[in-house]
Amino acid sequence: MNVPFLRDDPLPPGEAETVAPGIRRILCDNPSAFTFRGTNTYLVGGGGSVAVIDPGPEDERHLQAILAATAGERVTHILVSHTHRDHSPGARRLAALTNAPTLGYGPHATPPEAGQEGGDHDFVPDIALADDAVVDGADWRLRALFTPGHCGNHLCFALEGSGVLFSADHVMSWSTSVVSPPDGSMRAYMDSLGRLRLREGVDRLYLPGHGPRLPDPMPFLDALSVHRRRREQRILSALREHGPASLEALVGPVYGPMDPRLVKAAGRSMLAQLLMLEEEGAASCRDGLWALA
Known part of the structure; x- marks a missing residue:
């Protein structure tokens, strides 16, 4: 979606x-x-x-x-x-x-x-x-x-x-x-x-x-939720393929080509998702490197 x-x-x-x-x-x-x-x-x-x-x-x-x-x-x-x-x-x-x-x-x-x-x-x-x-x-x-x-x-x-x-x-x-x-x-x-x-x-x-x-905002809310969950799956896939890896190293595999002005913000949003995955026991960070838990 x-x-x-x-x-x-x-x-x-x-x-x-x-x-x-x-x-x-x-x-x-x-x-x-x-x-x-x-x-x-x-x-x-x-x-x-x-x-x-x-x-x-x-x-x-x-x-x-x-x-x-x-x-x-x-x-x-x-x-x-x-x-x-x-x-x-x-x-x-x-x-x-x-x-x-x-x-x-x-x-x-x-x-x-x-x-x-x-x-x-x-x-x-x-x-x-x-x-x-x-x-x-x-x-x-x-x-x-x-x-x-x-x-x-x-x-x-x-x-x-x-x-x-x-x-x-x-x-x-x-x-x-x-x-x-x-x-x-x-x-x-x-x-x-x-x-x-x-x-x-x-x-x-x-x-x-x-x-x-x-x-008609409700379908839009549903699409936002699906979008975030799909991003979460891409993060897990990137960790599976590239981890342990730094936040900076994961931006490209997760987001692909993007406006250079948005790279830093993308990394911050990805960090927010990584922290949520860490809370859920699906990811972990050690010495600045993220990996699957």
């Missing part, structure tokens, strides 16, 4: 488009091999109470686009799905300009010295959201769902009564998510996928952190 990625996304950066009733999207102009065309910021509600979900990086043009789109409205909440630098740093200035509190699961779970170069270690939410916490606006209600894996403090947000889930970087329409230890965990990621799969019939549209809207 191949993952049916969606990559047709013509929205110009800085413009606000309606993606579902009461929901607007603004695309930040921060494209990369990891962010696709950029980070999606979502505006929920209007008039008396607007929630901003993932204000993005520190980017003046994006900040001004958010302020322009909400002119004449009151921003009452700034929600952050997780503390990666393409999602949370923009919250600081937006909060200062709107007097709206920031909300998120908590600060970044691993310290800078742990090698999490993409983490925003400065973000601390004004209001910490536990799993299943509810945030109310004038005409909307968002429920926080703790979905670690891509990031240790990752939240998805369900817009109650709408069938819409803001899936952030846990489930993206354009690509798979990078899972990079120690903050990222493949076991947690797979468990979080399973949790969302149990919401069949509740969530009918995913609005991801990068890429276009994702309708």
Whole structure:
């Protein structure tokens, strides 16, 4: 089962488009091999109470686009799905300009010295959201769902009564998510996928952190799970043929030819799967060399 990625996304950066009733999207102009065309910021509600979900990086043009789109409205909440630098740093200035509190699961779970170069270690939410916490606006209600894996403090947000889930970087329409230890965990990621799969019939549209809207998300979740399990089998085959071997030596046999910009990230995701295999007793590591257990 191949993952049916969606990559047709013509929205110009800085413009606000309606993606579902009461929901607007603004695309930040921060494209990369990891962010696709950029980070999606979502505006929920209007008039008396607007929630901003993932204000993005520190980017003046994006900040001004958010302020322009909400002119004449009151921003009452700034929600952050997780503390990666393409999602949370923009919250600081937006909060200062709107007097709206920031909300998120908590600060970044691993310290800078742990090698999490993409983490925003400065973000601390004004209001910490536990799993299943509810945030109310004038005409909307968002429920926080703790979905670690891509990031240790990752939240998805369900817009109650709408069938819409803001899936952030846990489930993206354009690509798979990078899972990079120690903050990222493949076991947690797979468990979080399973949790969302149990919401069949509740969530009918995913609005991801990068890429276009994702309708009918359940088959997509199934494809993501199959994709990870197939990758696991390729890792086991590579260990059988090449092990004991270093992480770097296994990337080529497991992934094949790929964009050089993604080699390091691929190695990190493969490490996450190796660590899960180690937990399951299927693989082991000694002196930096991985082998079948």
